[in-house]
Amino acid sequence: MLKKLNVILEIQEFDIKMIRLMKLKKTRKNELEEIDALKKNLRQKIVxxxxxxxxxxLETTSYEDTIKEIKEKIKRYESQQEQVKKIEEFNALNQEISRADRERANLEHKLNAASDQLMAEEELLTTLQSTYDSTTENSKALEEEILSNINEVNKEGATLKVQRDALTPKAEAEIFGIYEKLINNKRDRVVVAVSNRCCSGCHIALTAQQENLVRKGERIVFCEHCSRILYWAAEPEQAEAEATPRRRRRKVAAP
Ligand SMILES: [Zn+2]
Structure with a gap:
């Protein structure tokens, strides 16, 4: 494996953790925004x-006022009737009275409808208000939990950044530049092992020639399909072979 990739791989692990934290933070911030939008929506409905x-x-008050005026008008007509001498004048006033009375009945009908509506709307308003109150109360604990979680994520991120920044001077500038461009673009591992003759980033098979180049580890090799940097990981048999003698020695040393 290309030696200068070792430190990049270490940096990559920090970056992957930081990317995960950022995603988590975004999710939690979205949750807060949703709660906020829900409350705002309820508040607006109340308003x-x-x-x-x-x-x-206002409508009912205006009906009530007009009805009162009509009733007074009717009373005036009735007192005028007592004073008139001619039957025609009496009849004319009678007509005015019944016209006014019809108007009064009509308005009272409207007033009743408006009063019913007012009662229904006031009931709805009470329900909305209590929904708003309980939503605010219930979401309080959740909001606090999210905020403290975001706080933890920030702290963890800051710690990771310190550790990562301590590693970056050890990386070779050119390869580090390429790596940063790739990871900022993909937000995923961009230095990946060849596994079963495939790029373990995109899982597409490598050509024999490419595989050979990666195995030699003399220069940087990019996956032709996803542009990730490829490296050759130790063969599993090889790793086992390295571990076996140690196990044997321990067995011998035991009583
Ligand atoms: Zn690939």
């Missing part, structure tokens, strides 16, 4: 409902 109720209240 709208309040103004609707206010309008209906």
């Amino acid at each position: 709208d409902k309040e103004s609707e109720t206010q309008e209906i209240k």
Whole structure:
């Protein structure tokens, strides 16, 4: 394996952890935004409902006032009737009275409908208000949990960054530059092992020639399909062969 890749691989592990933390932080921030949007939405509904109720209240007051005026008008007509001498004048006033009375009945009908509506709207307003209160109360614990989680993520990220920054001066500038461009673009591992003759990043098979180049480890080899940097990991048999003698020695040393 190309030696200068070793430190890049170490840096990569820190970067992958940091990328995961950033994703987690984004998810948690989105959760907070959703809670906030839910509360804002409820708040807006309450405001709208309040103004609707206010309008209906004004409407009922205006009906009540007009009805009162009509009733007074009818009383005036009735007292005029007592004073008139001619039957025609009496009848004319009678007609005015019944016209006014029809208007009054019509308005009272509207007033009743508006009063019913007002009651229904006020009930809805109470329900909305209590939904808002319980949502605010229930989400409080969740919001606190998310905020403390974000805080932890920030701390963990800062620690990882210190460790990563301590490694970067050890990396060769050229290869580190290439690596950073790749990882910033893919947000995933970009220095990957060849496994079963495939790139373990995109799982597409390598040509024999490419495989040979990676195995030699003389220069940087990129996967032709996903542009990741490839390296040759120790064969499993080889790793086992290295471990076996140690196990044997321990067995011999035991009583
Ligand atoms: Zn690939």
